[in-house]
Amino acid sequence: MNSTYDIPDSTDWLKTSLSAFEPLEAALRCQVCKDFYDTPMITTCSHTFCSLCIRRCLASDGKCPICRSSDQADKLRKNGAVQEIVDSFQAARPAALKLAREDVALREEHGAPKRMLKRKLDDTDLEEAEEQRPKQSRRTRSQNRVQDSSPPRLEVIDLDEDYEDDNGLVKCPVCNIRMKEESIWSHLDKCDGQSKPSSGRNSRSRSTPSVTNLLQRTPEKEPASALARLPQLNYSLLKENALRKKLQDLGIPALGSKQLLIKRHVEWGNLWNSNCDSARPRTKRELLKDLDTWERSQGGGAPNPAAVVMKKDFDGNGWATSNKSQFDELIANARRKRTPVEKVEMKEDAVDKMETTAAETREFYDNSNLHNDLRRPSEGNEDALSIIREKADQANLDGLTSRSIVNLASRANAHVNTVDEDVFLDAPRDEFIGNSLDSPLHN
Amino acid sequence: MSSSRSQTPTKRLLNELQTYQSDPNDALVELGPVSDNELTHWTAVMKGVPGTAYEGGRWKLDIRIPSNYPNAPPEVKFVTRICHPNVNFKTGEICLDLLKTSWSPAYTITTTLTSIQQLLTSAEPDSPLNVDIAQLFRLGDFVGAEALIRYYTESERWEGRQSV
Numbered sequence: 001m002n003s004t005y006d007i008p009d010s011t012d013w014l015k016t017s018l019s020a021f022e023p024l025e026a027a028l029r030c031q032v033c034k035d036f037y038d039t040p041m042i043t044t045c046s047h048t049f050c051s052l053c054i055r056r057c058l059a060s061d062g063k064c065p066i067c068r069s070s071d072q073a074d075k076l077r078k079n080g081a082v083q084e085i086v087d088s089f090q091a092a093r094p095a096a097l098k099l100a101r102e103d104v105a106l107r108e109e110h111g112a113p114k115r116m117l118k119r120k121l122d123d124t125d126l127e128e129a130e131e132q133r134p135k136q137s138r139r140t141r142s143q144n145r146v147q148d149s150s151p152p153r154l155e156v157i158d159l160d161e162d163y164e165d166d167n168g169l170v171k172c173p174v175c176n177i178r179m180k181e182e183s184i185w186s187h188l189d190k191c192d193g194q195s196k197p198s199s200g201r202n203s204r205s206r207s208t209p210s211v212t213n214l215l216q217r218t219p220e221k222e223p224a225s226a227l228a229r230l231p232q233l234n235y236s237l238l239k240e241n242a243l244r245k246k247l248q249d250l251g252i253p254a255l256g257s258k259q260l261l262i263k264r265h266v267e268w269g270n271l272w273n274s275n276c277d278s279a280r281p282r283t284k285r286e287l288l289k290d291l292d293t294w295e296r297s298q299g300g301g302a303p304n305p306a307a308v309v310m311k312k313d314f315d316g317n318g319w320a321t322s323n324k325s326q327f328d329e330l331i332a333n334a335r336r337k338r339t340p341v342e343k344v345e346m347k348e349d350a351v352d353k354m355e356t357t358a359a360e361t362r363e364f365y366d367n368s369n370l371h372n373d374l375r376r377p378s379e380g381n382e383d384a385l386s387i388i389r390e391k392a393d394q395a396n397l398d399g400l401t402s403r404s405i406v407n408l409a410s411r412a413n414a415h416v417n418t419v420d421e422d423v424f425l426d427a428p429r430d431e432f433i434g435n436s437l438d439s440p441l442h443n
Numbered sequence: 444m445s446s447s448r449s450q451t452p453t454k455r456l457l458n459e460l461q462t463y464q465s466d467p468n469d470a471l472v473e474l475g476p477v478s479d480n481e482l483t484h485w486t487a488v489m490k491g492v493p494g495t496a497y498e499g500g501r502w503k504l505d506i507r508i509p510s511n512y513p514n515a516p517p518e519v520k521f522v523t524r525i526c527h528p529n530v531n532f533k534t535g536e537i538c539l540d541l542l543k544t545s546w547s548p549a550y551t552i553t554t555t556l557t558s559i560q561q562l563l564t565s566a567e568p569d570s571p572l573n574v575d576i577a578q579l580f581r582l583g584d585f586v587g588a589e590a591l592i593r594y595y596t597e598s599e600r601w602e603g604r605q606s607v
């Protein structure tokens with residue numbers, strides 16, 4: 001488990017002694033962002049999503065992402081119970097996961113027979129806690145609400161305290177703050193790339209759910225006093241200048257084409273209204289920062305068909321280039337864990353790799369010789385098709401079963417070979433995508 | 444859990460990657476970003492469904508993820524040539540509702556690839572991208588179609604790395 005980064009994910013439970021927690025955690029995650037629900041809202045079709053996620057979906061196609069029924073943003077209602085569950089689950093998660101992993105590690109290390117393990121399990125606090133839970137759950141929860149002046153530990157960036165082992169901490173590639181590795185992925189969500197202490201502290205206090213807040217619907221305290229939701233506009237009825245004026249009045253950038261103004265207004269509505277839903281609303285300034293990030297990710301506001309080069313977007317995310325190598329490391333570590341070992345290997349595997357590669361290369365050449373005999377472009381398939389069809393008809397007449405088709409096909413191929421001249425286009429097949437697009441046209 | 448979430452696919456993609464790593468997809472041999480600095484460009488190797496004409500096949504797919512993912516679908520193409528009524532033999536373009544009009548943000552890269560694998564068992568010859576094979580289907584020449592499919596499944600098989 002040691003120094004690999006861990007993206008918190010419901011599948012974390014799979015190989016632990018608490019694998020039944022996998023579906024539980026999955027149920028606490030939004031189907032759109034795959035993260036824990038943040039300000040969960042329920043639709044008229046009774047599906048739940050993060051406020052911002054569902055608002056963006058409805059703004060983009062007006063449909064529920066799960067059942068595809070139509071819905072409107074102003075019909076959304078808070079799902080306070082789910083928020084409470086998520087907060088509590090997240091608070092309990094690190095300790096529970098740790099225990100559940102240790103159980104398994106123990107089993108592996110000592111090859112402990114089942115019975116021993118069972119006894120071991122019985123001894124843990126977890127088991128006890130589980131037994132006691134039913135009786136007191138309700139009371140405990142309300143007690144927590146009152147007592148819990150020291151906020152839950154989870155998601156908290158450990159700047160300095162109680163982590164004796166410095167090596168256990170990892171640095172955020174964006175702001176350079178050190179934290180527990182479990183915290184980093186959720187932190188990256190909030191990290192504004194602004195370096196260092198002050199903003200780090202801010203996001204920290206934001207990220208610790210103060211449970212009492214949950215009781216109030218839309219707290220009037222904290223940021224702006226006017227937390228009224230923005231109405232939707234009928235853009236087609238609005239002249240460009242009137243729209244521009246609206247944006248100015250809202251205090252958001254008012255430059256650009258009408259198309260861009262509309263997109264910006266929609267996104268501002270999403271950000272603003274989901275912030276109104278939130279039990280922990282943020283300031284307008286923070287929202288403006290989000291809008292700016294969004295704006296940059298849109299590549300200058302161009303509507304974004306899938307073809308746009310993503311590098312641009314990537315930089316736009318605020319991943320400073322100077323931190324790129326560290327980010328690469330995060331990915332690399334994630335990839336190292338990929339099940340069928342990938343071809344891009346880590347250094348430590350290099351030697352191993354070279355051997356395999358050599359073997360693979362030999363095999364590959366063997367294969368490719370073989371294939372050169374067989375392969376041809378399919379365009380202008382006519383000949384091949386007619387021959388195969390002929391054979392197939394023949395086969396039908398002969399009453400052959402489909403088992404002999406393979407045979408048949410290869411016989412047909414033999415014919416085709418003599419007919420078709422342009423053989424072997426892609427001599428060495430390498431894994432490069434650009435290369436393998438070679439079509440008969442490139443011949 | 445503040446809601447400061449920029450609408451960029453980075454976080455979600457990392458999450459999907461992690462999920463795939465600990466809970467792989469039976470339809471796939473491999474899946475992941477092409478390189479370390481392009482999280483929005485993935486590649487996959489898909490298996491053929493046993494018991495069909497595509498049995499034993501291996502196809503490489505190219506996956507481009509738009510900046511407004513998951514609100515917009517990924518762009519998925521076959522890199523390895525495949526003989527299928529709804530796939531363009533030359534460009535690898537796939538005709539599948541899911542990748543266009545009926546996309547939902549609740550889908551993921553792996554569920555999308557599963558759907559593409561399912562397309563292999565349920566072609567729609569009425570909106571063909573490969574006229575030749577679609578024609579065989581329409582003529583009811585299933586034996587001929589199957590032979591042709593098996594032929595290309597075998598001869599074009601992706602051999603980039605030995606499968607597991």
Ligand SMILES: [Zn+2]
Binds near residue numbers: 032033037049050
């Ligand atoms: Zn969400």
Ligand SMILES: [Zn+2]
Binds near residue numbers: 043065066067069
């Ligand atoms: Zn629904």
Ligand SMILES: [Zn+2]
Binds near residue numbers: 174
């Ligand atoms: Zn940070």
